[in-house]
Amino acid sequence: MLIMNAIDGPSSSEESEFSRSASESQNNSQGLMAVEPPQNPGEQVDWAGLVARIQANDPAAQEELYNLFSRGIKFLIVRQLGRQDIEDRVHDTFVIVVQAIQRGDLREPERLMGFVRTIVRRQISAFIEKNYMKRRDELDVDGSVKIADRQIGPEEQAIRVQNAQIMEEILRECSRRDREILTRFYLLEQSQQQICEEMGLNDTQFRLLKSRAKQRFSDEGRRRMAKNNLKSFFVRKRAVS
Amino acid sequence: MERRLPENPESELQILDRLHLTDEALEAYSLGRTLSESQLEVVEEHLMLCAYCQNRLDKMDLFVTAAKDGARTLAAEPEQKVSKAVSITIAAGVAAAFFLPGALREMALPVDVELVAVRNQAKATAPFDRKLELKPDLTDLTAAAISWEVAAADGSVRGSGDLSPNGGKIQMPGLERGRYWVRLKASGEVIREFSLLVK
Numbered sequence: 001m002l003i004m005n006a007i008d009g010p011s012s013s014e015e016s017e018f019s020r021s022a023s024e025s026q027n028n029s030q031g032l033m034a035v036e037p038p039q040n041p042g043e044q045v046d047w048a049g050l051v052a053r054i055q056a057n058d059p060a061a062q063e064e065l066y067n068l069f070s071r072g073i074k075f076l077i078v079r080q081l082g083r084q085d086i087e088d089r090v091h092d093t094f095v096i097v098v099q100a101i102q103r104g105d106l107r108e109p110e111r112l113m114g115f116v117r118t119i120v121r122r123q124i125s126a127f128i129e130k131n132y133m134k135r136r137d138e139l140d141v142d143g144s145v146k147i148a149d150r151q152i153g154p155e156e157q158a159i160r161v162q163n164a165q166i167m168e169e170i171l172r173e174c175s176r177r178d179r180e181i182l183t184r185f186y187l188l189e190q191s192q193q194q195i196c197e198e199m200g201l202n203d204t205q206f207r208l209l210k211s212r213a214k215q216r217f218s219d220e221g222r223r224r225m226a227k228n229n230l231k232s233f234f235v236r237k238r239a240v241s
Numbered sequence: 242m243e244r245r246l247p248e249n250p251e252s253e254l255q256i257l258d259r260l261h262l263t264d265e266a267l268e269a270y271s272l273g274r275t276l277s278e279s280q281l282e283v284v285e286e287h288l289m290l291c292a293y294c295q296n297r298l299d300k301m302d303l304f305v306t307a308a309k310d311g312a313r314t315l316a317a318e319p320e321q322k323v324s325k326a327v328s329i330t331i332a333a334g335v336a337a338a339f340f341l342p343g344a345l346r347e348m349a350l351p352v353d354v355e356l357v358a359v360r361n362q363a364k365a366t367a368p369f370d371r372k373l374e375l376k377p378d379l380t381d382l383t384a385a386a387i388s389w390e391v392a393a394a395d396g397s398v399r400g401s402g403d404l405s406p407n408g409g410k411i412q413m414p415g416l417e418r419g420r421y422w423v424r425l426k427a428s429g430e431v432i433r434e435f436s437l438l439v440k
Contacts (some may be wrong), residue, residue, distance in 0.1 A: 037261050037293055040290065041292075043260070044365055071295070072290055075295050113289055117282070162304075163303055163306065164310035165311075166307065166311075168307055168310075170311070182308060187313055187316060195318065217307065
C-alpha cells in the first residue's frame, strides 16, 4: 500500500520506447502512452526582473524566489544529507542566496539557477566538513560520536523490503541472460558499453530490457496496491459493522 | 565479472529530451554514475525547479534500490544452491566410492549356509534374494550318488541337481522369503531333509 504512491511506470523516452515495442492498441488501452509532461517552470520566469526586484528588497520577489526554489533546494539537500534539520537548512540556504543577490554577487541574472545550485552544493560540502571536524574533535575528547540521522524510518524500510521482493520475483522469472544483464548493470555497476560489448547486445536491446523490467516492477506494484486497498476496505467494513 | 571503468564516461548520454531530463540521465544520476561536470550541472539545475523530474527521480531511486536489493539476494542464492548441490554430490560420491564396491561385491558373493538335520531342531536361516551356497550335513551318509532338491513350503521344487563331490555344496540363486526344504536323495529315496528359513 505504501509502495504504490512511489511507483509508477517508466516515463518519457523509455516509456515511449516500451510502448513502441508492444502493440499500439494495447498500450492505449493500458494507459501506457506517454502523458504529456508539464512545462518546466523555469521556462516562464523572467530571471533578470526577479533578481532586480530582490535587489530592490521586494518581499513579493523573495516569496516568489522561495516558492520557485525551496522544493528543489530541499530535494537536493535531502538526497545528500538526509531529512534531519531539513527545514533549517533550506531556510539558511535561502537566506544566503537572497543576501548574495542583494550584495550583487550574481552578475548574470539568467544564471540564477546555477547560482542557487552552487550555493546549495557549498552548503552541503560545508555541512559535511563541519560534521567531519566535529566528529574528529569529539572523538579526540571522549570517544562519543554524533552522526546525522540518515537512517530510513520503519515505513520506508517496509517499502524497501516490499520493493526488493517484487524485484526478486521479477528477476527470478527472467531468463538467465536477462538476469545477468540487469545484475551487471544495477548491482555490479558495469557500464552499458561494457555489458553490450561482452554480451553481444545493441543499445536498443539493452534499453528495452531495462524498460520492460521497470514496467513489470511498476505493474506488480500497482497490482499489490490494489490488493492491499481491497483488503483494507474489507477490514474497515468489518470494523464499522 | 569484472567491473571495467567506462572508456567514455557517459559522455554520449543524452541529458535533456525537449523539456525534461531523459530516463538515462535520471538513472545515471540515481546510480551515482560518472557524469561530467557540465552534465551534472544540467541535471541538478533542472531538478532544482522541475517537480515532475524530481518525482521521476524519486521513482527511479526506488527502482534502482529494489533492483540492487533483488539482484543481491539472487546473486548470493545460486552459489549457495550450487555449493549445497556440489557438497551433496561429493558426499554421495565419496560414500559410493567407499561403500558401493563392497556392497556390490557382497551382493555378488554367495552366502554360506550350513544345513543341519531337522531332527536336531536347529533351523538354518538365509537372507532373501541372495545367492546361496548350501552346505548340508553329510555325516554318516555313504551313498555313492546323492541328488538334492529344494522345495518351497507349498511343495513346488525350486531347484534340484546332483550333489557335487567336492564338499557336497549346493548353489542356489536368490530365493524369496519363506520356508524351504532341502532334501537329499539317493536312488529316488529321501535320505535326509533340512529346514531352511529365508528372510
